[in-house]
Amino acid sequence: MDDQPRLMHSSHGVGMAGHPGLAQHMQDGTGGADGEGRKQDIGDILQQIMTITDQSLDEAQARKHALNCHRMKPALFNVLCEIKEKTVLSIRGAQEEEPPDAQLMRLDNMLLAEGVSGPEKGGGSAAAAAAAAAAGGGGSDNSVEHSDYRAKLSQIRQIYHTELEKYEQACNEFTTHVMNLLREQSRTRPISPKEIERMVGIIHRKFSSIQMQLKQSTCEAVMILRSRFLDARRKRRNFNKQATEILNEYFYSHLSNPYPSEEAKEELGKKCSITVSQWSRDTKQLSNNLEVSNWFGNKRIRYKKNIGKFQEEANMYAAKTAATATNVSTHGSQANSPSTPNSAGSAGSFNMNSGDLFMSVQSLNGDSYQGAQVGANIQSQVDTLRHVISQTGGYSESLAASQIYSPQGINANGGWQDAPTPSSVTSPTEGPGSVHSDTSN
């Protein structure tokens, strides 16, 4: 504080001694009759200024105040400001422009995309709870991972926001402080509002460079987190047994058309509690039930590729579903079958005996099921039965014959027969024919 007068002192000294502009100015104002008086006045002021350093602090304060109130003060101050602006500001004024930092923008975008800086998306514990709820009551092994991820992310987010707020507050505080200081000093020192503005700009730049560091390290943290959790999607977690069971059941009972609809997929995903993918695709929320789709995709291709390998499994599931399906629908078809006797003869028996099974399929095929029964149920049953038959019949032969395609729904060029209706199954040419010959042997 006590160097204030000295500052003033030197400033005035330089101004008076070295600058012609000031002299010019003063001459302009002193053209009149009382010019002598004015000069005397200014001389007085300067004298006071010069001596102010020699005085005690209290005295100096008083003197300063007196000077501040002097009628010539504004004029002198303006002159000083003008000079300063011409000399100092014009030099540094060139570097005013501030390019919108690309790096900063990139960081901002990333933080936004990762949900760190964007609008609050549910918060920490809420997010964890949501993740847990989404996974349902079943095997929550993967949801644990994700809630873990979310928890960590929200932790990062919280730190980021706290720090950001701290910086902002500090920045504001410091800016206010500096502004007050400058304003205070501007009463005794030539400081223009522009200069204050510039100072504020400098402060803000400094602080924003700190902010950038914060953003950068936050980005790094998020990246690390991502690589540890999300990008480990390739990390295979095997579905639990129940899930595979459910999926297999569906697969083998829809063998002729193992393409679950959107709803079916959703249901399966829910039942197996393997549906996680909704949020992993960061932007959109589509591609639901990716897991189920993946599973069916893999299953189809692998089944087709090597049917022999899946025979046992298929047999098992087919038998299982056949058992349950018969329980449900035997009565229904029994009611119907007798009314439509067909060439194959007796129907309705679903014993685990290949001959009988064949018969029942025959009846299903040859008979007019189109009019009578619940489509889905029958369809599934037909699939199942066909499968059982192909197993029982094919065990001795189809394996030995190294068939690439079996009597299922697969046609020669490799696709699943694209008729989803029972007609594909009913077509008596391929499937049942071969099965028949097999079974009769």
Next chain:
DNA sequence: CTTCATGATTAGGG
């Protein structure tokens, strides 16, 4: 360690 099974990803077709 190798091998196999299997979930996920990618390329390419529609």
Next chain:
DNA sequence: CCCTAATCATGAAG
């Protein structure tokens, strides 16, 4: 978007 086919990468079994 859906699909298939090939491939990658990992977890578990031997």
